[in-house]
Amino acid sequence: MTEFFKIVMRHHTLYCLNFLEADAINGINGTVITYGQTGAGKTYSMEGPSILHCNKQKTGLLQRVVDELFQCLQSSESLDMWSVKLSMVEIYLEKVRDLLDLSKDNLQIKESKTQGIYISGATEISIMNNSDALERLSEGIANRAVGETQMNLASSRSHCLYIFSVQHGSTDERVTAGKIILVDLAGSEKVEKTGAEGRVLDEAKTINKSLSALGNVINALTTGKPNHVPYRDSKLTRILQDALGGNSRSALLCCCSPSASNAPESLSTLRFGTRTKLIKTAPKSIPAEVDSVKKPILDPHDQNYLRDRILNKLRLSLKEEDVDLLEELFMLEDIIFDVESVVDIDSACQDAASQQISLLTHAVEELKETVEELTAENERLRGELEFAQAAAAAAAGRADGVLFGLVPAAAVSFFLRPFGFVPD
Numbered sequence: 001m002t003e004f005f006k007i008v009m010r011h012h013t014l015y016c017l018n019f020l021e022a023d024a025i026n027g028i029n030g031t032v033i034t035y036g037q038t039g040a041g042k043t044y045s046m047e048g049p050s051i052l053h054c055n056k057q058k059t060g061l062l063q064r065v066v067d068e069l070f071q072c073l074q075s076s077e078s079l080d081m082w083s084v085k086l087s088m089v090e091i092y093l094e095k096v097r098d099l100l101d102l103s104k105d106n107l108q109i110k111e112s113k114t115q116g117i118y119i120s121g122a123t124e125i126s127i128m129n130n131s132d133a134l135e136r137l138s139e140g141i142a143n144r145a146v147g148e149t150q151m152n153l154a155s156s157r158s159h160c161l162y163i164f165s166v167q168h169g170s171t172d173e174r175v176t177a178g179k180i181i182l183v184d185l186a187g188s189e190k191v192e193k194t195g196a197e198g199r200v201l202d203e204a205k206t207i208n209k210s211l212s213a214l215g216n217v218i219n220a221l222t223t224g225k226p227n228h229v230p231y232r233d234s235k236l237t238r239i240l241q242d243a244l245g246g247n248s249r250s251a252l253l254c255c256c257s258p259s260a261s262n263a264p265e266s267l268s269t270l271r272f273g274t275r276t277k278l279i280k281t282a283p284k285s286i287p288a289e290v291d292s293v294k295k296p297i298l299d300p301h302d303q304n305y306l307r308d309r310i311l312n313k314l315r316l317s318l319k320e321e322d323v324d325l326l327e328e329l330f331m332l333e334d335i336i337f338d339v340e341s342v343v344d345i346d347s348a349c350q351d352a353a354s355q356q357i358s359l360l361t362h363a364v365e366e367l368k369e370t371v372e373e374l375t376a377e378n379e380r381l382r383g384e385l386e387f388a389q390a391a392a393a394a395a396a397g398r399a400d401g402v403l404f405g406l407v408p409a410a411a412v413s414f415f416l417r418p419f420g421f422v423p424d
């Protein structure tokens with residue numbers, strides 16, 4: 001067993017994390033957990049002042065991991081295929097919610113031989129590059145449960161997990177799968193200090209309960225009773241089972257408040273970190289499931305991958321809404337990119353553009369035909385209507401005529417009768 005659970009303070013973490021990205025590419029899992037009292041800077045350390053807009057010095061762990069990961073992937077010439085997928089979930093009031101698809105609000109945690117512990121049904125988005133990743137992360141972050149307490153105006157009321165699944169195949173056809181999991185824990189809090197009541201109080205109780213479960217797991221792991229580790233006591237510890245006691249290199253980032261009034265909490269955070277440091281994990285390289293090797297759905301030559309790359313490239317020269325329209329069209333028409341025939345992305349872009357033109361031309365032709373058919377139908381109906389109106393008018397005319405004809409006949413008979421002449 002290798003000791004690889006690190007406890008690190010904020011600025012050191014960034015330095016220590018270099019192993020994460022390269023390890024994930026080589027099929028070794030990595031986890032970083034931010035821990036500490038509410039308001040101590042866990043989310044700030046994870047996201048920086050803003051996930052999308054902040055200067056390089058202040059960027060958070062997420063941006064750094066993403067940058068480094070894509071740098072590693074793109075700079076390695078030996079890699080002939082790779083894929084990165086992102087999932088984001090939060091554990092809120094003991095339910096696992098998908099931050100990339102809010103309709104999934106109670107995901108289940110499962111375990112498999114090849115994947116270890118995983119969140120069944122969580123949305124996974126293919127990520128092509130770092131700006132793509134940051135966009136997606138910011139969308140997920142916007143969906144996170146945040147509330148106001150007396151100690152933090154934007155306190156995270158949930159544990160948030162950012163999961164990057166990396167698959168990589170080398171020229172010798174070996175495919176490995178690694179995961180990087182970044183965990184922004186909700187803050188431990190003393191209810192009397194945060195002034196929590198009502199829903200916020202319920203949230204605080206659930207948060208504190210799951211953090212104690214985390215403490216219990218760590219106690220069990222460090223007191224030599226690994227057979228009785230209570231991973232199942234909370235969703236958090238169950239999801240982190242591999243990171244804490246199994247196949248992962250892990251780091252804990254302890255966040256402490258600089259204020260003297262928070263010294264007891266800071267001390268408790270540091271004690272927690274010290275205990276955690278004693279955990280020994282056993283990271284090892286994971287081969288990808290044979291299925292995904294046979295069916296290269298994650299291959300850079302894969303149709304979705306090609307489609308996304310083509311669309312990304314088109315975004316540079318076309319308007320965003322045009323490319324979105326094109327993407328919709330590809331999906332609707334089920335257009336696939338023939339792996340064999342796509343020689344390079346430029347020619348694929350031209351193909352895509354000409355496909356779009358021919359599709360639109362076809363759509364225009366269809367519309368023209370429809371318009372012609374409707375015009376003809378309109379004419380026919382108009383003709384029928386005119387005919388019906390004429391017939392109605394004629395019928396009305398005949399009716400008038402009958403009435404008109406009776407009166408004179410009666411009148412004639414009235415006038416002629418005195419003269420002894422009665423008309424037929």
Ligand SMILES: Nc1ncnc2c1ncn2[C@@H]1O[C@H](COP(=O)(O)OP(=O)(O)OP(=O)(O)O)[C@@H](O)[C@H]1O
Pocket residue numbers: 036037038039040041042043044045152154155156157185186187188255
């Ligand atoms: N290193 C820092 N530099 C500047 N501002 C910081 C720093 N760390 C934290 N802050 C600010 O302190 C406030 C609380 O930080 P943050 O939300 O990250 O705390 P937290 O530990 O995630 O709290 P909670 O557990 O309640 O979510 C935020 O307004 C954040 O911008």
